[in-house]
Amino acid sequence: MLEIRHLAKSYGDTHAIGDLNFTIGEREFVCVVGPSGCGKTTLLKCMSGLLAPSSGEVRLNDRPVTRPPEEMALVFQEYNRSLMPWMSVRNNVTLPLRHKKLDKAERSRLVEDAVEAVGLAGNLDRYPWQLSGGMQQRVAIARALAYQPEILLMDEPFASVDAQTRADLEDLILEVRERYDVTIVFVTHDIDESVYLSDRIVVLSPSPTSVKEILDVELPRPRDQVETKELGEFARLRAHVYRLIKRETARVAQ
Amino acid sequence: MRRVAPVLEVLVPIALLGLWAVWSAGSDTFYYPPLTDILETFNETWLFERVGSDVVPSLLRLGAGYAIAVAAAVLVGIPLGLSRTARRAASPIVEFLRAIPPPALLPLAIVVIGVGNSMKIAIIAFVCLWPVLLNTIDGITGMDPTLNDTTRVYGVRGLTRLRLVILPAAAPQIFAGMRTSLSLAVILMVISEMVASTNGIGFFVLQSQRSFAIPEMWSGILLLGILGYVLNVLFTLIERRVLAWHRGARASALS
Secondary structure (H helix, E strand, C coil), X not given: CEEEEEEEEEXXXXXXXXXXXXXXXXXXXXXXXXXXXXXXXXXXXXXXXXXXCCEEEEEECCEECCCCCCCEEEECCCHHHHCCCCCCHHHHHHHHHCCCCCCHHHHHHHHHHHHHHCXXXXXXXXXXXXXXXXXXXXXXXXXXXXXXXXXXXXECCCCCCCHHHXXXXXXXXXXXXXXXXXXXXXXXXXXXXXXXXXCXXXXXXXXXXXXXXXXXXXXXXXXXXXXXXXXXXXXXXXXXXXXXXXXXXXXXXX | CCCHHHHHHHHHHHHHHHHHHHHHCCCCCCCCCCHHHHHHHHHHHHCCCCHHHHHHHHHHHHHHHHHHHHHHHHHHHHHHHHCHHHHHHHHHHHHHHHHCCHHHHHHHHHHHHCXXXXXXXXXXXXXXXXXXXXXXXXXXXXXXXXXXXXXXXXXXCHHHHHHHHHHHHHHHHHHHHHHHHHHHHHHHHHHHHHHCCCCCHHHXXXXXXXXXXXXXXXXXXXXXXXXXXXXXXXXXXXXXXXCHHHHHHHHHHHC
């Protein structure tokens, strides 16, 4: 459903993205991992239509993406900067629905369902700054879900929360994925996280970015923070991705 | 300390007034009459004999000039804040106009608009415009880029974006500008009334001095001080209400 074709992006003489090609299928959960500074955020901005690529294209449902499409939602890493501090949780989640043709009842049903799905029912009238970091990111996820996207892009969404909260949020995202039946592209620099969450992993090379390898993750679902991570297959995949990234980083360093 | 501070807030002014009263008691200097005389005159003059003839006209000029300035500054500031091109084109003019010392415009304003209320309102509005305008522009250009990306991704556009995202994001800055403008408004109200007027508090103060009614002059100065203080308190109350989220967000970011 989402195709990245010969995508390249340069800023002046700096080639951030070299030549990227991959495809994401319907209802897939794909993690994109790469060494730090490999242009993951640039890639995500191109995929979401926020940034025009220098060459190549991104196609969603066979149409080129030139501006943010309606079928797409994005969860940013900086939850504290993407939520509006002057709006209650309810109004934050409602904001993207304002231009959709929905009647009032339908709109508040979507909002309340999404907030309930992320485990924040009862916090509708609180303000983001009254919530913890993990809860704020849940609000951002609820906002994305209420928007009813076909595809959800996530830019290192759990990078700024503590380890325990992070595990909770990982399980949360697996849950809501089932419930909302949505395709997810999840950018992260955390290898464990990518193996734990995904159906497939796209491993990127350092800048100028290209695809290093694409791996299928055939771990059983539902995933479990303890049991899944005890599996031999988990360890094998984790080590494999780790070596890919490590080798690339070492090669660049030389 | 927390409990002492509010008490001091009341006690220090009272103590200073007391000192003034003691120091000036029995004074026979013409220019520094006893505080009791000033207060007596204050009572006779402002409670409430001259309220209708001087205070109300002054406040109306102040209010009208200030309101026009804030509305115009925000309206002009929005496009300038949103468009870099517009900003570059307007910036020399803005910098030039705001560099003119406002009282220097009075002679011109009198010639062009006359000596009536419109002249005073125009002068107040012209002066109050700049702090609000510059702060509106700053507030909008300083918006977090992530916020901008968020509105784009979720298709929040046009008036919804302006009303629910851009203006609230810039509101703390806009209020900072409005606070500066408020004190400018009081200053210009007084000056414009001193130069060309037949009523108003500024007119009264100058007129009293010219007719050697020194306690009256003092009482007018006192009234202006009180007026400025009260306006500031009112402003703070409104600001706290409108920007409650800002205080909350800042407090939680610091903790």
